[in-house]
Amino acid sequence: MAVSSPQEVLKDQIFSQPKRYEGYHEDLVEILQSALTAVKALDETPAARRARLGEVIRAKANQAVVRG
Amino acid sequence: MKLQRLEFRNFKLLDGVVLEFSDRHDRPLTVIRAANGSGKTSILWGLTWALYGQGALPLASPRLGPSWQAVGAPMVVQVIVNFTHEHLGETAKYTLTRSVEETPISENEVEHKSEILQLTRHAEAGDQILKDADIYLREMFPIRLKDTFLTDGDKVQGFISGSHDRKEQQERVKQATRSVLGLDTLEAVQLDIESVEKKLRKELAAEGGKELEEAEAALAACDAELEQLRTRRNSVELERSRIDDGIRDVETELASLRGIGDIELLNAQLETAKRDAGNVEADMAGLFIQIRGLLKSSELFSWGLAETRLRAGHRVLADLADRGVIPGHSIGVLQDRLELRECICGESLADGTTHREHVMSLLDEQAKISQERERLTATFHRTRSGLSEFDEAKNDGRDFDTVRKQVIDRHVDLSDRLSEVNKRRIDAEAKMEGIDEARIQDLVKRLAQYRQDLLDRVEQLGALDRDIRAKDDERTITEKRFHEAQRKATGIAKAEARYEIATDLRRVLDETIRIVKSNCVDAVSSRMNELFMEIVGSNPDLAGAVFKRVAINESSEIIVESAEGALLNPDFELNGASQRALTLAFIWALMEVASRVAPRVIDTPLGMTSGGVKQRMVNAITLPVEEHGLDYQIVLLLTPAEIRDIEDLLHERAGKSQTLSCSKDYPAELKHDWGVSRPEIRVCRCGHDQSCATCERKVETGASSGGASRD
Numbered sequence: 001m002a003v004s005s006p007q008e009v010l011k012d013q014i015f016s017q018p019k020r021y022e023g024y025h026e027d028l029v030e031i032l033q034s035a036l037t038a039v040k041a042l043d044e045t046p047a048a049r050r051a052r053l054g055e056v057i058r059a060k061a062n063q064a065v066v067r068g
Numbered sequence: 069m070k071l072q073r074l075e076f077r078n079f080k081l082l083d084g085v086v087l088e089f090s091d092r093h094d095r096p097l098t099v100i101r102a103a104n105g106s107g108k109t110s111i112l113w114g115l116t117w118a119l120y121g122q123g124a125l126p127l128a129s130p131r132l133g134p135s136w137q138a139v140g141a142p143m144v145v146q147v148i149v150n151f152t153h154e155h156l157g158e159t160a161k162y163t164l165t166r167s168v169e170e171t172p173i174s175e176n177e178v179e180h181k182s183e184i185l186q187l188t189r190h191a192e193a194g195d196q197i198l199k200d201a202d203i204y205l206r207e208m209f210p211i212r213l214k215d216t217f218l219t220d221g222d223k224v225q226g227f228i229s230g231s232h233d234r235k236e237q238q239e240r241v242k243q244a245t246r247s248v249l250g251l252d253t254l255e256a257v258q259l260d261i262e263s264v265e266k267k268l269r270k271e272l273a274a275e276g277g278k279e280l281e282e283a284e285a286a287l288a289a290c291d292a293e294l295e296q297l298r299t300r301r302n303s304v305e306l307e308r309s310r311i312d313d314g315i316r317d318v319e320t321e322l323a324s325l326r327g328i329g330d331i332e333l334l335n336a337q338l339e340t341a342k343r344d345a346g347n348v349e350a351d352m353a354g355l356f357i358q359i360r361g362l363l364k365s366s367e368l369f370s371w372g373l374a375e376t377r378l379r380a381g382h383r384v385l386a387d388l389a390d391r392g393v394i395p396g397h398s399i400g401v402l403q404d405r406l407e408l409r410e411c412i413c414g415e416s417l418a419d420g421t422t423h424r425e426h427v428m429s430l431l432d433e434q435a436k437i438s439q440e441r442e443r444l445t446a447t448f449h450r451t452r453s454g455l456s457e458f459d460e461a462k463n464d465g466r467d468f469d470t471v472r473k474q475v476i477d478r479h480v481d482l483s484d485r486l487s488e489v490n491k492r493r494i495d496a497e498a499k500m501e502g503i504d505e506a507r508i509q510d511l512v513k514r515l516a517q518y519r520q521d522l523l524d525r526v527e528q529l530g531a532l533d534r535d536i537r538a539k540d541d542e543r544t545i546t547e548k549r550f551h552e553a554q555r556k557a558t559g560i561a562k563a564e565a566r567y568e569i570a571t572d573l574r575r576v577l578d579e580t581i582r583i584v585k586s587n588c589v590d591a592v593s594s595r596m597n598e599l600f601m602e603i604v605g606s607n608p609d610l611a612g613a614v615f616k617r618v619a620i621n622e623s624s625e626i627i628v629e630s631a632e633g634a635l636l637n638p639d640f641e642l643n644g645a646s647q648r649a650l651t652l653a654f655i656w657a658l659m660e661v662a663s664r665v666a667p668r669v670i671d672t673p674l675g676m677t678s679g680g681v682k683q684r685m686v687n688a689i690t691l692p693v694e695e696h697g698l699d700y701q702i703v704l705l706l707t708p709a710e711i712r713d714i715e716d717l718l719h720e721r722a723g724k725s726q727t728l729s730c731s732k733d734y735p736a737e738l739k740h741d742w743g744v745s746r747p748e749i750r751v752c753r754c755g756h757d758q759s760c761a762t763c764e765r766k767v768e769t770g771a772s773s774g775g776a777s778r779d
Contacts, residue, residue: 039256061565
């Protein structure tokens with residue numbers, strides 16, 4: 001009776017796009033989960049949270065994440 | 069989150085009370101038995117205060133300490149909650165302590181110093197006092213879910229019906245659903261990612277040359293304008309919604325005022341009633357004249373009254389006439405015989421004869437009684453003709469008795485008409501008094517203004533929708549321009565990768581939110597329907613079913629459909645037990661679908677519910693975790709009356725049971741005197757079918773008799 005949790009839906013969304021996200025499915029899942037955790041933790045201002053999220057994305061891109 | 073222990077210090081009459089809660093999977097239920105006035109509601113208040121602070125309590129500045137606390141004497145009130153909470157896959161133990169110094173300043177008022185909140189996480193490495201305990205608590209126990217976690221059974225219907233207006237109910241259901249399903253969190257992340265995406269797009273443009281930069285600036289301008297338009301649209305939509313509410317309120321009030329009646333119509337009704345009353349009164353006066361006339365016309369009246377005796381007398385006279393006693397012819401015969409001097413027997417009646425003297429004496433005697441005969445004869449004739457006339461009148465329905473009956477009937481009829489007409493007059497006058505013509509005029513004016521405002525907002529919305537469509541089209545073209553410029557640009561691979569990661573994340577999130585909203589609401593709706601039908605014992609497929617389904621519609625309203633397909637108003641068309649069942653079904657469905665491990669504490673969940681519904685309700689909400697499929701905890705605060713008939717089920721499901729008693733119940737209900745000078749509440753570990761020196765009552769009103777006694 002329980003439906004998929006938002007995290008599970010997120011995962012399904014990412015893994016159901018094999019072509020587009022090929023090579024960085026796990027990275028996307030990780031980034032989104034950390035974004036969710038950050039929002040839940042309530043220990044940062046939105047601006048600080050967004051700045052950190054930007055940095056995480058930059059770091060992933062710098063690791064030569066290649067899209068499919 | 070699961071409750072483990074709850075301790076009260078100076079809270080209400082619960083000082084020193086410690087409750088323990090079951091967290092067993094096979095017995096997720098904790099039963100707290102307490103008669104009315106023995107602290108059930110105080111426990112719910114205490115827990116609410118500990119978790120959410122004073123703002124969550126129903127009163128502005130409630131007395132938290134005991135009622136006997138003297139004016140001017142400060143006292144520290146404290147509630148300590150021990151619980152476990154799972155966060156990011158790890159379960160930790162916590163202790164929450166909320167305290168406040170309270171001073172009664174009068175009989176009914178208290179003063180509070182600032183509340184002190186402390187949240188400690190217990191770990192193997194040592195205890196950690198968490199800073200910003202409020203922030204942690206808000207995350208663990210969202211305020212929007214207060215009524216879902218901690219429910220007052222007597223007000224349980226209010227969650228979806230009763231005192232809240234339609235909009236408030238919708239908002240409650242919507243917010244509870246959003247909060248439990250985590251939509252707030254998802255949308256916060258969505259905003260974060262959108263913001264990062266825009267920033268990275270700008271950085272990409274800055275690296276891609278003038279053309280890309282211009283396209284990005286145009287795109288950003290489009291986005292900003294679209295955001296403004298959408299914000300404006302939302303605000304106009306909100307205004308329209310408020311105007312709709314206003315129109316509904318005014319129309320409701322007008323309908324209620326006009327329900328009394330239209331003033332002109334009432335005036336006409338009043339005039340008619342007065343005229344009718346005048347007519348009936350005139351008819352009545354005419355009738356009285358007729359009655360007087362009837363009494364005065366003594367003939368028929370007398371005949372009517374004396375009919376029986378008159379007929380008897382007439383029969384006697386007729387007999388006399390038949391026998392020739394009346395009218396009487398003997399005087400003439402005797403005189404003839406004396407003149408002829410010969411008797412009818414042939415004897416001589418000459419002068420001086422004895423026979424003549426005898427006849428002369430007979431003549432004297434007859435002369436004496438002839439006057440009586442004349443009167444009798446006259447009476448005979450009069451009676452005969454009178455009775456003949458009376459019979460004729462009777463045959464024609466003109467006799468006194470018939471006329472009297474007619475007059476009485478007419479009088480009754482006129483009296484009825486008069487009272488009906490007077491009632492109409494009084495009603496019309498009362499309604500006239502009830503009409504506030506000035507208020508009606510004011511409302512009519514406001515309604516006209518609202519309608520004009522509504523028209524205005526509808527036009528604005530139409531214009532905004534057109535602007536948004538146009539801007540969307542412009543954005544599509546601008547985006548195309550941006551992508552073309554992006555393709556032409558060189559040396560921007562890294563920036564492109566960054567931007568595209570953000571775009572991908574945003575797309576995933578957009579779709580996730582759409583899916584969560586749609587799937588989860590559908591799942592809650594469907595599970596709620598299943599549970600509700602199970603509890604009320606209704607099968608829509610069977611003949612005689614009362615309900616077809618319950619559901620949450622797209623406006624977040626809980627709807628109830630009858631077997632015939634009519635929509636039922638939960639406020640007025642569901643009985644109390646069904647309202648309780650519906651609310652519990654909604655809360656349970658929400659928790660199940662969200663897989664949220666949370667305590668569900670319900671004060672007097674069953675109320676007056678009885679029979680099969682009671683059994684099925686308790687069965688549905690206390691299933692072992694294995695059968696239920698989800699981890700949860702349920703705490704029921706039950707009166708002895710609620711426990712009645714479900715003892716076996718509670719025995720099977722309860723992992724922990726306690727009983728609360730209040731000293732004020734001695735000697736009326738409690739068997740033993742605790743020897744205390746002030747009222748206090750005590751807890752004992754007696755289950756719902758046990759008793760001890762603390763809780764033993766004179767009349768066991770709930771638990772089955774023969775329960776074990778323990779100390």
